[in-house]
Amino acid sequence: MAKTIKYELIRHKFTLIILSCILGGAELLFLIGTTPSATVMGLMLIYAAGMAAYFTIWLLGLISFSRDLREKSGYMIFLTPVSSYTIIFSKIIAALLELAVAAVALVGLAFLDMQIANSRFSRSVNFLREFSSLLDTTTDRVWSVFLSIWITGLFTTLTLYAIAYFGSALAAMSTQSKGGRRWLSVGIIFGILIVYTIIAKSLPEISVRSDVLFRELIERIPNIIFALAVSAGCTYATGYLMDKKISL
Numbered sequence: 149m150a151k152t153i154k155y156e157l158i159r160h161k162f163t164l165i166i167l168s169c170i171l172g173g174a175e176l177l178f179l180i181g182t183t184p185s186a187t188v189m190g191l192m193l194i195y196a197a198g199m200a201a202y203f204t205i206w207l208l209g210l211i212s213f214s215r216d217l218r219e220k221s222g223y224m225i226f227l228t229p230v231s232s233y234t235i236i237f238s239k240i241i242a243a244l245l246e247l248a249v250a251a252v253a254l255v256g257l258a259f260l261d262m263q264i265a266n267s268r269f270s271r272s273v274n275f276l277r278e279f280s281s282l283l284d285t286t287t288d289r290v291w292s293v294f295l296s297i298w299i300t301g302l303f304t305t306l307t308l309y310a311i312a313y314f315g316s317a318l319a320a321m322s323t324q325s326k327g328g329r330r331w332l333s334v335g336i337i338f339g340i341l342i343v344y345t346i347i348a349k350s351l352p353e354i355s356v357r358s359d360v361l362f363r364e365l366i367e368r369i370p371n372i373i374f375a376l377a378v379s380a381g382c383t384y385a386t387g388y389l390m391d392k393k394i395s396l
Contacts, residue, residue, distance in 0.1 A: 149234050149241075156242035160208060164246070167201040171257075174198075178261060194261065198254045205250050209243025209309060214316035214333050217394065232390035236383055240309050247305065251298075296365035300372065307375040310382035311340050317389040340382075348374055 174197040177189075213236075319333035351374060353367040 149230070149238055152230060152234060152238035153242050153245075156212070156239055157245070159212075160242075160246065163204070163208060167204055171197045171201055175257065175261075179264070194257065198257070202247070202250050202254065205243075205246050206305070209239070209246065210312045212243070213239055213313045214319075214330070217316055217320040232387040233383070235390070236313060236386055239313075240306065243309060244302075244305065293364060296363075296368075299365055300368055303372050303375045303379075307344070307379045307382075308341075310379040310386070311344065312337050313386045314382035314389075315340055317386045317394060320394050321389065344378060 171194070174193040178194055315337035316333045318336050319329045322329050322332055348371050351370045354369055356363045356366045
């Protein structure tokens with residue numbers, strides 16, 4: 149699996165280099181700013197560029213599998229002597245690795261830029277404490293909410309990939325043209341997502357006291373279990389279709 153993960157990462161390197169250059173340009177504008185307004189504008193550009201880069205990486209992971217099935221653009225990975233599930237997990241792991249690295253880089257860059265902004269204008273601000281005061285809560289509470297959102301987002305991302313791969317596999321069985329299969333996969337994915345969202349919203353939440361750390365995460369345990377079940381089911385079904393129904 150390590151070789152197929154490496155192959156997936158290499159395939160995306162050109163797009164990642166372009167995104168890094170865009171983010172680097174925004175960072176350069178921030179560094180050359182000498183006034184408070186220019187600094188704020190630079191931070192806004194870095195935030196916008198970072199979010200755009202993160203969304204692009206996320207979208208790249210979603211469409212990679214569909215494009216490979218539709219256009220056979222990843223023919224090398226389909227010709228390697230590995231199982232269908234190895235291919236699926238390799239793509240998911242590679243996408244999650246790219247997202248994780250991007251998230252760590254963006255958080256680290258944000259922290260560094262805040263320190264630069266403080267030193268530039270001779271101020272020392274604890275942004276976490278300021279943010280906590282703004283929300284009238286504690287710093288521990290802010291950290292727990294942040295970690296809860298991050299963990300929940302990880303399971304949500306995993307589920308989105310599994311659903312997208314399953315929808316793409318179903319569309320690949322169609323006899324339509326490449327363009328027709330593309331729109332068919334989009335329709336199937338959105339249909340599954342609508343059903344998934346309706347069911348997820350109907351699930352009960354675990355009642356927890358408001359002062360308990362990680363309350364948001366504990367409340368959403370039923371949704372996390374449901375997301376894992378959907379991910380496992382879609383992944384198994386995708387592997388089955390690749391082995392039995394789709395001509396690679």
